[in-house]
Amino acid sequence: MSTKIVIDPVTRVEGHLRVETTMDGNRVQSARCSGDMFRGLEKALKGYDARTAQQITQRVCGVCPYAHAETAALALEDAMGIRPEPNGQLLRNLTVGTYQIKDFLLHFYTLCALDFIDITAVLGYEGRDAGLQQVRGWVQQELANNKVFPAAPFLPRYEADYCTDQAANISAIKGYLDAIPIMADFHKMVAIFGGKSPHPVAIEAGGVTTPPTLDRIAHFRTLLATCAPFVREQYTQDVIAVAQAFPGYFREGRGYGNMLSYPYLPDANGDNFFFAGGVTIDGEYRALELDKITEDHTYAYYYDNSSPLLRPLQTDTLRPLSSVDFQAQQSRSDGKYSWGRAPRYDGLPMEVGPAARIINTYKSGTNSELNALVNRFNRQLDITIDDYASVMGRHLSRAILANLTLNHMERQLEMLQPGKPAFSEHPVPRNARGVGITEATRGSLSHYIETDSRGLIRNYEMIVPTTWNMSPRDGSGNQGPVEQMLQNTVVADAANPMELARIVRSTDPCIGCSVH
């Protein structure tokens, strides 16, 4: 008999996500992922000066605003037919790289470690670390007072197969605590050149409006040196320890294996990207062809009279359904079940994100530093590059990207040229179109802009990482990438569907971004 498991909302992710699985015994027969909130930011942009997109699109999200600032600037630069000043390009790389490493720490420690790490291990802690002693005190107090266990913020907790390695548990709990001031320092670094954090204001078409003065560079360098050891040692070791404790998760949540990534972190002239763009389909790496991207809305809460398969900037014709009753969604005659649309590449659902960036760059052979690090971890963990398309592969990918991005930032920081401009102003183009593509923390992000005869925004579209990963089915019946990852998963206890939560959270979904 088929039953259902509904997780609504999925916690420790950004935004409003509902996951529903139909079970065949204890195995997932099929899954549906729903973004439950309409936002409409693309429509809100219309009629504004094209330069405001940098600010307005950042309001899509509190976690990856920097990526929307960067991509909005790239789209407008494309429409202008310009590139940023070399100093501006480097400052942009440093700012988005910083933000991205901060995001990886946030995802691993704050959102995901508690899926694997046993917080109760702290009760057996006998050392002198003040933070761990404090957590032990909270937990003991909770137990003594009201038997609610464990203490916030280490919730929710399930009955699950947590890590049994006491040293690994204590290390990750300490990492959870120590990551907080490190993340604060990363935010300070974003603010040095970005002007503020979150939502940096200085990334504009033409470069970055905060010049790289010697004192700013020195401040940035000092903070980078403060944060780097935590990333290289504590974070990396904690991820490896979790990977060693849960080797089976290199085989869970594998999905389609189709990988999409955009070129990321160019040199000062905007060429020679550190991470390669491209697609891997059926195990084969190929060059990126942007015109193969479409968006399907067959199962999304929109209607229009045109094709269900639209190209970027054509989705302007879509109208949101005026009211959606989620309780009644099962019985909708049109089958629609999400505010998220379904981006496709050559008609295929694609996974985006850290694993896609690792797999595509590795297979492209363009980054020997990346290949060497991946090979080292592959030997240590007895895995192959194809195992990165998995729950644990995604966590490992983030740790590898954090290390490599850090190395690259240290090099690019020393290439800045104080005294030379970081920004140049250009007129807003009229009746122009542009596209910007980059890698956000959670994967491939593109913005498309079209201006009118006054240089105001006529049309704007964002195709966002979580829109790719968390997409609903399309008109050809293909389920979305995360839906595919969930299929066939065995759930030991339907009341504690930890296996499903681990798969979903491994993609670090952001539904605020996804639906935008």
Ligand code: NFE
């Ligand atoms: Ni709101 Fe975002 C990132 C973007 S996600 S977090 O990273 O773009 O889909």
